[in-house]
Each structure stands twice: as C-alpha cells, then as structure tokens.
Amino acid sequence: MKITRRNLLAASAAFAVTPALAQGAKNMTLVVPFPPGGSTDALARLLQSHLQTKLSRTVLVENKSGAAGSLGAIQVAKSAPDGATFLVTFDSHAVIPSILEKPGVDVEKDLVPVFLVGTAPYVVAANAERPYKNFADVVAACKKNPGAVKYASVGIGTLGHLAMTVLGKKAGVEITHVPYRGGGPAMNDVLGGHVDMIVGSAALITAQLGTNMLRPILQMGRERMPVLKDTQTAIEAGFPDFETLAWWGIFAPKDTPADVIAAMAKSVKEILSEPAVATQLQETQQMTLLLADGKAFSTFFAKQVGIWGQVVRENNIKA
Structure with a gap:
C-alpha cells in the first residue's frame, strides 16, 4: 500500500x-x-x-x-x-x-x-390459560370487574407501565399494575399464573412464544412485526396514533x-x-x-x- x-x-x-x-x-x-x-x-x-x-x-x-x-x-x-x-x-x-x-x-x-x-415495540401478552384473545377482551373484563385484571411490568415508570396507564385511561377502565424489578421476575410470575398479563418489550415477550404458555394480544408499534403478524397494533385496536417503543x-x-x-x-x-x-x-x-x-x-x-x-x-x- x-x-x-x-x-x-x-x-x-x-x-x-x-x-x-x-x-x-x-x-x-x-x-x-x-x-x-x-x-x-x-x-x-x-x-x-x-x-x-x-x-x-x-x-x-x-x-x-x-x-x-x-x-x-x-x-x-x-x-x-x-x-x-x-x-x-x-x-x-x-x-x-x-x-x-x-x-x-x-x-x-x-x-x-x-x-x-x-x-423495539412494547407488547402486551396474557397467560395462555386466561380468556383474553385481544385487548378488547381485557377492556370488557375490566369493565365487568374493575381492578380484577392484573398485569406485570418490568418496573414502575418503565414505558410499558406508562403506556398501559394511558391505554387504560383512554379505554375508561382500571387495569391493576403489578411492578417487578426486571423482565425475568415479571415473566416468571405471568407464566406461573400469578399475574394475568405482562407488558414488556418485544424482546422479552417473543422469547416465550414457543412455550405455548403466553398469548400476545397487543403490540404498540405502528405496524405489525412479522413475528407477531396475527397480533393487532394499538392503533388497529382503536387508539389512534398510539405508539410506544x-x-x-x-x-x-x-x-x-x-x-x-x-x-x-x-x-x-x-x-x-x-x-x-x-x-x-x-x-x-x-x-x-x-x-x-x-x-x-x-x-x-x-x-x-x-x-x-x-x-x-x-x-x-x-x-
């Protein structure tokens, strides 16, 4: 050279x-x-x-x-x-x-x-034994029995927690928040059936999809991810311009x-x-x-x- x-x-x-x-x-x-x-x-x-x-x-x-x-x-x-x-x-x-x-x-x-x-988009997923197939099912359950539906997050103040707070407010329902100190402990309790749902990054949620123990019900990106092609976005679920990454x-x-x-x-x-x-x-x-x-x-x-x-x-x- x-x-x-x-x-x-x-x-x-x-x-x-x-x-x-x-x-x-x-x-x-x-x-x-x-x-x-x-x-x-x-x-x-x-x-x-x-x-x-x-x-x-x-x-x-x-x-x-x-x-x-x-x-x-x-x-x-x-x-x-x-x-x-x-x-x-x-x-x-x-x-x-x-x-x-x-x-x-x-x-x-x-x-x-x-x-x-x-x-990465945030995703809401439910324990597979719960009856929720989409976010509308969650809203209906919350209206029927306020406060009974519980979701885990990776901590107070994470964007997942804040996004669920905003969604609940927009839908006019109360969804009980159960905070954890990280994704591992939160996921363990959802898979174990101690909490109904979890909100977490797509990284956290999709890692468990092959277990058949978790059902994704809502994703918060503007478009559906290929790995969650059958799961509606928050925008599709009736929350215009709603995105949380x-x-x-x-x-x-x-x-x-x-x-x-x-x-x-x-x-x-x-x-x-x-x-x-x-x-x-x-x-x-x-x-x-x-x-x-x-x-x-x-x-x-x-x-x-x-x-x-x-x-x-x-x-x-x-x-």
Missing part, C-alpha cells in the same frame, strides 16, 4: 481512539440497573464478550437493580470518569426525574449519553473525556454492526438498530424525558 499523508492521518486517528479504552489498568464494568434475565442484561452480556476481545481488557457486568433503575444510575454517576464504568440501561432511565421525589441522580447532568443501540442505551459519568466517549461509541457500533451480532439482536430481541452516537442520542433522550415525564405528572405516578 502506498504511504500517503491521508493514510498516516487515518491510522493515527484509529490508534488514538482505541487506547482511550484499552490502556486502562482497571477492569471495565457495565452496570445494568435491573436483575439478570431481562433484555437489558442480555444486551450488556453480549457487549461484554465482544468488548473483552476487542479491547483486550476484562469487562464485567454488574446488576444493580432497584428504585426504578436509579440505583444503578447513581452508582455510575458517582464513578470515576475514566472509561472504566458505563451504564447499560433501558427506557425507564428517562422517567427517573419525574417519578422519584428524590432520585439521587440528575440523569441529564450527571450522566453523558454515549450510544443509543435501538428500539422500548429503547436501550449506554451512558457514562459526567466529565468522562470526549475521546473516551467517542472510543466507546465507536467500539460498540463496530460490534453491533457485525452481521452476525446485528442479526442476533434483530431476531432474538426484535430490535430495530439505530446505532446512534452521543449527539443524536442526547436529542432523542431529551425528547423521551419530556414526553413521558408529562404522562407521569398527569397521572400522579410515583415509584
């Missing part, structure tokens, strides 16, 4: 990005603010294995659940801004400021958006150097752009990969804070 000034500059830039993450003596920790078993945990563990290989550095996943995801966020916010600690989190992160009276972390000031991985993203402590942020975003984008990895997320997590860097993620995140914060306030939801 002919050595040119352009080639040298490109090589220097590539070299400058990698050491920002790889040269640290500390292990890298990916903090997940939910228990093992959910979609966020699965994403973190996927990244863990690939980052270890890519950076030649030990990468750990630590599950720090509780307080609507704020405990994990607080831990990362208080960590040294040296590229050793990152938060891999879920959509409820945008609701922390509005749902907690004293959150202990300012999600817009104490943490820096690094990378927006992707989105789960999302997954990565944050770092404030004051983390810009080159470290860029290096992490670059590494994650390269990993998730690999065809085998992208296919895995698309098929097992039902994700639409966005692969957006910090600037685009910041804009997206600010909108999420505004939209769902308003829902929290209007319905007086508290953790």
Whole structure:
C-alpha cells in the first residue's frame, strides 16, 4: 500500500481512539440497573464478550437493580470518569426525574449519553390459560370487574407501565399494575399464573412464544412485526396514533473525556454492526438498530424525558 499523508492521518486517528479504552489498568464494568434475565442484561452480556476481545481488557457486568433503575444510575454517576464504568440501561432511565421525589441522580447532568443501540415495540401478552384473545377482551373484563385484571411490568415508570396507564385511561377502565424489578421476575410470575398479563418489550415477550404458555394480544408499534403478524397494533385496536417503543442505551459519568466517549461509541457500533451480532439482536430481541452516537442520542433522550415525564405528572405516578 502506498504511504500517503491521508493514510498516516487515518491510522493515527484509529490508534488514538482505541487506547482511550484499552490502556486502562482497571477492569471495565457495565452496570445494568435491573436483575439478570431481562433484555437489558442480555444486551450488556453480549457487549461484554465482544468488548473483552476487542479491547483486550476484562469487562464485567454488574446488576444493580432497584428504585426504578436509579440505583444503578447513581452508582455510575458517582464513578470515576475514566472509561472504566458505563451504564447499560433501558427506557425507564428517562422517567427517573419525574417519578422519584428524590432520585439521587440528575440523569441529564450527571450522566453523558454515549450510544443509543435501538428500539423495539412494547407488547402486551396474557397467560395462555386466561380468556383474553385481544385487548378488547381485557377492556370488557375490566369493565365487568374493575381492578380484577392484573398485569406485570418490568418496573414502575418503565414505558410499558406508562403506556398501559394511558391505554387504560383512554379505554375508561382500571387495569391493576403489578411492578417487578426486571423482565425475568415479571415473566416468571405471568407464566406461573400469578399475574394475568405482562407488558414488556418485544424482546422479552417473543422469547416465550414457543412455550405455548403466553398469548400476545397487543403490540404498540405502528405496524405489525412479522413475528407477531396475527397480533393487532394499538392503533388497529382503536387508539389512534398510539405508539410506544422500548429503547436501550449506554451512558457514562459526567466529565468522562470526549475521546473516551467517542472510543466507546465507536467500539460498540463496530460490534453491533457485525452481521452476525446485528442479526442476533434483530431476531432474538426484535430490535430495530439505530446505532446512534452521543449527539443524536442526547436529542432523542431529551425528547423521551419530556414526553413521558408529562404522562407521569398527569397521572400522579410515583415509584
């Protein structure tokens, strides 16, 4: 290859990005603010294995659940801004400021958006032994016996919980919310028949469809997903322009150097752009990969804070 000034500059830039993450003596920790078993945990563990290989550095996943995801966020916010600690989190992160009276972390000031991985529609599914075939059946049951129908979510303030609150209000019914600290515990209780239904990301719901123990009854994307082609959308069910998407993203402590942020975003984008990895997320997590860097993620995140914060306030939801 002919050595040119352009080639040298490109090589220097590539070299400058990698050491920002790889040269640290500390292990890298990916903090997940939910228990093992959910979609966020699965994403973190996927990244863990690939980052270890890519950076030649030990990468750990630590599950720090509780307080609507704020405990994990607080831990990362208080960590040294040296590229050793990152938060891999879920959509409820945008609701922390509005749902907690004293959150202990300012999600817009104490943490820096690094990378927006992707989105997936929320889905409502019922224990297969329950009589609900669609959302209209749920509404009818709630009108007949207010408060008797119970649904699980992956936590207070997750978009699934807020979406069900809005749907119940629009339908004029009360659907009893049973919050859990993550997707694994919530799903276990629905499959066990302790709760009638669950609202969760498509990633969480579709993983159980082959068991014949769960029946999807509503999806919240604008169009039906191929894997749920027989399940109506909320728009089709009579809720115009209603859409709720789960999302997954990565944050770092404030004051983390810009080159470290860029290096992490670059590494994650390269990993998730690999065809085998992208296919895995698309098929097992039902994700639409966005692969957006910090600037685009910041804009997206600010909108999420505004939209769902308003829902929290209007319905007086508290953790």
